[in-house]
Amino acid sequence: xLTHVLPAALPPRLPVSPPxxxxxDEALEQLYAAHWxxxxxxxxLLVRDQGLAxxxxxxxxxxxxxxxxxxxxxDRALAYLRQAVVNGARSVLRHRSVVARxxxxxxxxxxxxxxxxxxxxxxxxxARTVLDALTALPRRQREVLAxxxxxxxxxxxxxxxxxxxxxxxxxxxxxxxxxLRSMLTHxxxxxx
Amino acid sequence: xxxxxxxxxxLHDAVADVEPTDRLGELRARTATTRGxxxxxxxALAAAAVVAIVAGVVATTGPDVAREPVATGPxxxxxPTADAGRAVAAYFVGETPRGxxxxxxxxxxxxxxxxxxxxxxxxxxPVDPDYTTEWPAGSFRLDRISDPEDGTVHVWxxxxxxxxxxxAMQQVVHTVSAGFGEPLTxxxxxxxxxxxxxAALPQLEVLALVNLSDxxxxxxxxxxxxxxGRASSFEANVPWRIEGTDLxxxxxxxxWTGARLFPFSGDVDVSSLDPGTYTLIVETDDxxxxxxxxxxxxxxxxxxxx
Numbered sequence: 001x002l003t004h005v006l007p008a009a010l011p012p013r014l015p016v017s018p019p020x021x022x023x024x025d026e027a028l029e030q031l032y033a034a035h036w037x038x039x040x041x042x043x044x045l046l047v048r049d050q051g052l053a054x055x056x057x058x059x060x061x062x063x064x065x066x067x068x069x070x071x072x073x074x075d076r077a078l079a080y081l082r083q084a085v086v087n088g089a090r091s092v093l094r095h096r097s098v099v100a101r102x103x104x105x106x107x108x109x110x111x112x113x114x115x116x117x118x119x120x121x122x123x124x125x126x127a128r129t130v131l132d133a134l135t136a137l138p139r140r141q142r143e144v145l146a147x148x149x150x151x152x153x154x155x156x157x158x159x160x161x162x163x164x165x166x167x168x169x170x171x172x173x174x175x176x177x178x179x180l181r182s183m184l185t186h187x188x189x190x191x192x
Numbered sequence: 193x194x195x196x197x198x199x200x201x202x203l204h205d206a207v208a209d210v211e212p213t214d215r216l217g218e219l220r221a222r223t224a225t226t227r228g229x230x231x232x233x234x235x236a237l238a239a240a241a242v243v244a245i246v247a248g249v250v251a252t253t254g255p256d257v258a259r260e261p262v263a264t265g266p267x268x269x270x271x272p273t274a275d276a277g278r279a280v281a282a283y284f285v286g287e288t289p290r291g292x293x294x295x296x297x298x299x300x301x302x303x304x305x306x307x308x309x310x311x312x313x314x315x316x317x318p319v320d321p322d323y324t325t326e327w328p329a330g331s332f333r334l335d336r337i338s339d340p341e342d343g344t345v346h347v348w349x350x351x352x353x354x355x356x357x358x359x360a361m362q363q364v365v366h367t368v369s370a371g372f373g374e375p376l377t378x379x380x381x382x383x384x385x386x387x388x389x390x391a392a393l394p395q396l397e398v399l400a401l402v403n404l405s406d407x408x409x410x411x412x413x414x415x416x417x418x419x420x421g422r423a424s425s426f427e428a429n430v431p432w433r434i435e436g437t438d439l440x441x442x443x444x445x446x447x448w449t450g451a452r453l454f455p456f457s458g459d460v461d462v463s464s465l466d467p468g469t470y471t472l473i474v475e476t477d478d479x480x481x482x483x484x485x486x487x488x489x490x491x492x493x494x495x496x497x498x
Contacts, residue, residue: 028223032216040212045203050210058215058222062330063315065223066350069335070308084329087317091324130206139321140410149200150207163299163319164410168496171469177199184202 024068028061031077036061038151039085045146046089048131056092060084082151083161086143093139133183140164141176148173222330222352280304281370282313283363284323286400289486292359293400294366295323298408307337307345310367319409322492326360336381340372344389349382356380365392366399395452396424401476401489403453412496415463419443421474421491422453429477430456434470443474465497 022030036057043053060081064071071077134142143162147153148169155173159166279298286295297318301309311334314327333348345368349356356364361380369376369392377389392398406420407413423430428448433440445456460472471492478488 025220025223028219029216032219036216037212041207041210044207044210050212053210054212054215057212058219059329061219062222062350062352065219066330066332067312067334070305083316088329090321091317091328127206127209130202134203134206145199146203150203152200162410163408165412165496167412167498168410171496171498180199180202 022068024065027068027071027074027077028065031064031074031081032061034074035078035081039081042082042146042151043085043089045131045134045150046086046142047092048135052092053089056088057081057085059088079157079161082147082153086147086161090139090143129184130180133180136183137176137179140168141172141179144169144172145176145180224351278304280309280313281367282310282318283366283370283399284314284318284320284325285359285363286320286323286491288400288489290401290489293489294359294362294398295320295400295403295491296366296370296405297323298405304371306373307340307368307371308334310371311337311347311364314363314367320493321409326357326363337368340374340376343375344377344379345372346379346381349380351383353382359398361387361390362393362398365390399453400491401425401453402430402474402491404472404474404491404493406457407472407493407495409493410496411493412498413462415461417460417462417472417495418457419460419472419474420455420457422455423474423476424448424450424453425476426479427477428454428456430474431477432458432460432472432474434460434462434465434472436470437465439465442477462495462497467497469494469496471495 039057039060040050040053043056044050047053047056063084064077064081067080068077071080134145137145140162144158147158147161148155153161155166155169158169162169164172278301280301281296281298283294283296285292295318297313297320299313299319301313311327311332314325315329315331315334317325330350331353333350336348338346347364347368361378364380365376365378368378375392377391379389380387402421402423402425404419404421406418419432421430423445425445425448428445430443430445431440432443439460439462441458441460443456443458445454447454462470471494473490473492475488475490478485
C-alpha cells in the first residue's frame with residue numbers, strides 16, 4: 001500500500017495503511033512494532049538499568065499516543081519518542097539516583113557470579129564495561145554520544161532533540177568520545 | 193570517520209543483548225480511554241478549592257503575563273537554530289531555600305500552539321538539569337485543551353495521570369497564562385471529574401525569586417554573554433558570578449519593592465575565558481549573609497565557550 005517507491009536498500013518500514021489514516025491506537029501499535037526494541041536499547045545506554053529503561057520508553061509511548069493527532073507522521077513521532085526517552089531518562093536518573101545505586105551494587109558484588117536480577121542479559125564483560133563508562137560520563141555527553149553513535153542522529157537532529165545548539169552538540173560529542181575512550185583504554189581490572 | 197564507526201560499534205555491542213520484555217499489553221491498557229481512575233483525585237479537588245480561594249483574595253497579582261517575551265525569545269546570541277521556531281515559556285520546579293518554587297524556562301518550539309505547546313513542554317521536561325517537572329509524559333490529553341473563555345481554560349488530564357499537587361497545578365496555571373498572554377484560571381478535568389477553577393498564586397509566594405531567561409542551558413557564547421532575567425532581590429541587586437573564574441559582579445533589577453519579580457539584564461565580557469564549559473550563577477542579594485531569613489535563592493545556566 002505504499003504510494004511511493006522506496007530505495008531498494010531500505011526495508012519497507014511500515015507496509016500498512018497510510019500513516020495519516022492511523023488513529024492513535026493504530027499508530028501506537030505500529031510505532032511499538034517498529035521502535036520498541038531500539039528505543040529500549042537507547043534508554044539502556046542512558047540509564048543502564050533495563051527495567052528502568054523499559055519504564056522510560058513505555059512512558060514515551062504513552063505520551064506519543066496522547067499527541068498522535070498533532071504528530072500524524074511516523075518520522076515526527078519517532079523524533080518525539082526519542083526526545084521523550086532522553087527527557088524521561090534524565091528524570092529517572094535525577095529522581096532515583098540510579099548511578100549511585102548501581103555503583104553500590106557493583107561494589108557489593110562479591111565476584112563474577114550471578115548478575116543482578118534486572119540485568120540478566122548484560123552478561124558480556126565488554127558490554128558492562130562500556131555501560132559503566134557511559135554511566136560515568138556527564139549526562140549531556142552521554143546523551144549526545146548515544147543519539148549520535150547509537151541512534152545515528154545528525155548534529156542538527158541532536159541539537160533539536162536536546163534543545164541545545166549544534167556547537168554544544170559538537171563539543172559534548174568530542175569531549176564525550178575522548179572521555180569514553182580514555183576510560184575504556186584504562187585498565188579494566190581497576191574497578192575497586 | 194573510522195573513530196566514529198568504532199564508537200558506534202561499541203555502543204551497539206553494549207546493548208546488543210538487551211532483549212526488552214513485551215509491554216504492549218500494558219501500553220494498550222495505559223492508553224485505553226475507558227479505564228477507571230481509582231486515584232486520589234478527591235484530595236486534589238479539595239486542594240484545588242483551597243488554592244482557588246487563597247488566590248481569589250489576591251487575584252490582582254496574577255502571572256506576569258505582560259512581560260512574557262514569547263515573541264522575542266531568550267536567545268540573543270546567534271546560533272544555528274536562532275531563527276527556527278519561537279520561544280515558549282514553561283514553568284518548572286526547582287529547589288530554593290524557601291522550598292520548591294517555579295522557575296520559568298523558555299524552549300524553542302517549531303510552530304507553537306498557544307497553551308498547548310506549554311503543556312507539551314511541561315510533559316517533555318526542562319532543559320536545565322536543576323529543574324524538574326511534576327508532569328510526566330502522558331499526563332495531559334493534549335488533544336483536549338479549551339480556548340480561554342471568560343478568563344478560564346479547561347485542561348484535561350489523561351486517565352492514568354496522578355492527582356496533581358498544588359505546585360503542579362501552579363505549573364499549569366502559570367504556563368498556560370504565559371501561553372495565551374493573559375492571566376487565566378484553569379479547570380482540571382480527568383474523565384468525568386473536574387476541579388474548581390485554580391488561579392495563580394502570588395508571584396512572591398510561588399516563583400523562585402531570581403530566574404534567568406538568557407542564556408539558555410548549554411548555550412554557546414562569543415566574547416559577550418548576554419544575561420537577562422527577573423528577580424525580587426534586596427535593593428534590586430542581583431549578584432552574579434561564573435563558577436571557577438574570577439568573573440563576578442552585580443546586575444540591577446528595575447525595582448524590588450513590589451509584589452512581583454522585576455527584569456534585569458546585562459552583558460558579561462567573557463573574552464578572557466579559555467574554551468570550556470562554565471556555570472553562570474545569579475542570586476538574590478542576602479545582606480545578612482545567611483544570618484537571617486532562609487538565605488539567597490539562585491539560578492544557574494551552563495554555557496559553552498567554544
